Amino acid sequence: MRYVFTGNDKKTKNSSSDNNNNSSNNQGEFSLSIEKDLAKNLETIKTMLGNPSDLVVRETKVGSTDIKCAILYISGITNSDLVNNNILKAIQSSNIQLSKDQSNNNNNQSSNDQNNKQSNNTQSSDNQTSNNQPNNQGTNNSESNNNNQSKNSQSNNGQSGKSTQSNPNLLDQIYNEVIAITDVKKVTTLDEVSLALLSGNSLFLLDGEQTILVMDAAGSENRAIQEPQSESVIRGSRTGFVENINTNISLIRREVKDPNLRFDVHEIGRRSKQKLAVCYVAGIVNQDILDEVNRRLKTIDIDFAPDSGFVEQWIEDSFLSPFPQILDTERPDKLTYNVLQGRIGILVDGSPFALITPITFGDAILSIEDYNQRWIIGSVLRLLRFFAIFIAVFLPAIYVALISYHPGMIPTQLTFSIAATRANVPFPSIVEALLMAITFELLHEAGVRLPKAVGQTVGIVGGIVIGDVAVSAGIVGPATVIVTSLTGIAAFAIPNYSMAVGLRVIRFVLLLAASIFGLYGITLLLIMLLIHIVNLKSMGVPYSAPFAPYFLGDLKNIFIRAPITTLIKRPPYIKPEDIKKINDGGPSSK
Template sequence: MNLRKKLRKSQFNPDNTVQEQQDASIKQPIEQDRLSGILLENEQVLKTIYSDCSDVVFRSFLIGHRTQACLLYIEGMSNTEEIDKSVLTPLMQQDILNLSDIQTVLSEKIVVSKVTQANTFQEIIQQVSAGNPVILIDGQAKAIVTGLAKMEKRSIEEPIAESVVRGPRDGFTETLKVNTTLLRRKIKSPKLKIKSLSVGRYSQTQIALFYIEGLADQSLIDEVNNRLNRIEIDGILESGYIEEFIEDNSFSPFPQILNTERPDVAASNLLEGRVVILVDGTPFALIAPTTLYSLFQSAEDYYQRFIIGTLIRWLRYFFLLIALLLPSSYVAILTFHHEMVPTTLLLSVAKSREEVPFPALIEALIMEITFEALREAGIHLPKQVGSAVSIVGALVIGQAAVSSGLVSAPMVMVVAITGIASFAIPRYNAAIAIRMLRFPIMFLAGTLGLLGIMLGLITIIIHLSTLRSFGVPYLSPMAPMKGSEMKDVLVRAPWWSLKTRPRLTGNYNQYRQPNGQKPDPSKGTD
């Protein structure tokens, strides 16, 4: 039965699994075959696979003026200067008497730090796609892989979304090897382990799973590894793809996996027993498991004095309540609970709303939607005009809306304060979740008043209580309560008092430092 008949049969057979259909329609069986000892056959197979690929170079040459060989690489992904200097020149000038000397010559004359072998066409394709040139030799059923990949990469810069006043200025890039090096610079212990895998049928994206042996629980490592291995998709272009495939609850607005561009944040989470996932092609690393309180913590909290870190953390929680509840509270009070407002303030607000034709709920929705549109426009427009559009647009539209009588001045102030409060949330994906939840709470406030706000809050708390991140309760350590871990939730305790790590799993390395670390100059030195 030919391939076309197999495809037709698979389309109408409901018993065939998705994987069987994919294998029949996508995989080329020849890619799994082993190399033969005949160079022309191997070269013809690879030219068939790379047909219509003008950037793939097949460079034929003679090893020692006697043995036929072919060098295969992708132009722009390999270091051609090193290929000429360290591979072609020594091999073409070396005098070889018989084939038995080839392995010796390859090991002694190729001046490349990393040389491996490939036995199948699939291995060759993976290596060539990674930028490593491959040498095919007549009479040899193995190909020689040289580690001479060279691709353009962005320089290491400070992350824009996670900038700090005090702290490291380096950030992850789109190159996996560079990101691995940045983590190795933070944690130099050989206990830092890396598991690599490839995901994506066409993209073949390299993914690295990082953990510290002895700190991360083995069950957590196995669970993350199993979820990654279950992914079957055409391509992975960003770590957001991975996040959606491995999170516990896909329909929750709250992120259950932390993402960061900062190597110091990734390293600190590794030291607490978590795992870090790096994806080639994106600067955003994934950290699992995570909790709700991790989303409102900044790297700078741990670099400033603990008193300042605690104060700033309290301000963030206060801004969180403002960003979530201020417009709803304003709508509920003006619609149902006038007695809660002082008379003078109520008369001032009523005077400003005399010409407004809409109820408070519609007025709030108009302003919130306008503000969100301006914010998105400022993000996606070029930098030169984005900030100008967002600032000038807000001023002009706000003033025009008040002058025309569509909205009141107090409502403009409420929306502006709410927007500023949402900017104080350090994690962008957490801020988006709060912005999303603001709208249904406003509808509840406009229909049921403060009772609706309470119902909305209770629903959110119940939802958060049911969430898990790789088995870890999302509200941990607040619910369930773990008193020893509360030192890094509502407050940022001094480092000398943070003796234990977060309890993420049942088996974990509890202590991160011994007792007696509190500075005490009166004790002196031994």
């Protein structure tokens, strides 16, 4: 128990409840274990959570008996309809009847005696209540008995001798017959109880019972599934991930009905206890890479991950690189496609961005829409995108280099007209280019932050003031404006936002290099960039694949988008266990 429990003042609110507790708890502390006494347990939980106002505690009696029980949940993250109809109503209206002696506590009995008695009791109660399923009774009983036995012995060990046994068969009965919720778990530690409660589950506490039922009735207000904001496409699915990981998992499940689709669940966030699911298809994924991903995920030690970006940054290979080594996407179809390629998806609760790894440089500039369009269109778009990347990264640098160092390389007429327009500009080209580039970035950033209605204003102000007035005022040359806007537009043609941002950073460095050494500087920096890329890895997979190591067959899926029928292999550089994706019986044939 690492928790710091704040509630030390113990109040006994429910004075009406009978206090039959034998174990004496002193003031100022609450027990760290679950007791038999209902009121005490309630008190413990309340104290642990700091007596929150949104904790709903409903005490009632089981069916027509006098046995007390309580249902707990936190309003807002639990579906109260479900609790009311399927739990509360079911318990209250259940026709459970009990012999009197069972309602009392049997003190100081040895465990062996207990067991005998329990089994008898269970049988009798079963006979009394349910006559429908005589065949299954025996097995059911023995199972539940065994469960109880082990649990009791555990709790006995923890509680060192003191044992306040009640009727576990009643709990089983409720568990088995009354509660109309599928996902019900039995929980015996306070740790689990708090996690369950805070995750939106509701609790069922039975007086005299050390086991608590956790019922999954989570149902907080969720954002509806919407079109992804950052990766919209013209042709393709309109579905985007939401913050709820279960919804996200369901979105993937819905698309892939493969029994080999796996979700390894991790928990991250020391305090947030977020669920994290590693999604892959067994039989396709490379086991080495999967192990590596799981190993890295286990090392994560943070309080809270507001977004999958935290996970990404924790597990990426090189944090010094401007390139994303893990792809983020809002699109379930993209994740599914990649998972079926042999990659690994990571979903983090609370983040609508799923992660894909391992990726290569080429993957970061592909859009899923390329595959949705016919291949010629897809190919042309790809080529266009490569061109866009070239412009987005190099154009300002080349412009500055040519203007300041090598005017001989610009066509004569263009040289003269640029010279003419720049005649009155007071700044050297590098200052001018930086000025415009920074202005553009500012506009971009402001546009993102501002509400949509105001966002247009920024566009107008930026367009008119920067574009037009700055030129006519002679602060910048029109050529620089053209170059800057072309660069800006080209940057938006890169499908992945993280990649686009990374390239934007590189653009500035290149700009500086160009202003100092002209073309020579650009060339050297280009070489350095490539050195960086070839040494970069994503989960151990070379980032420069498939360009190098050379997988010629896969290049047709990078530069162009070859017809679907020719893309018969999964990317070889991630070494999937099942390399063929067409004509080979599918992924389950391993």
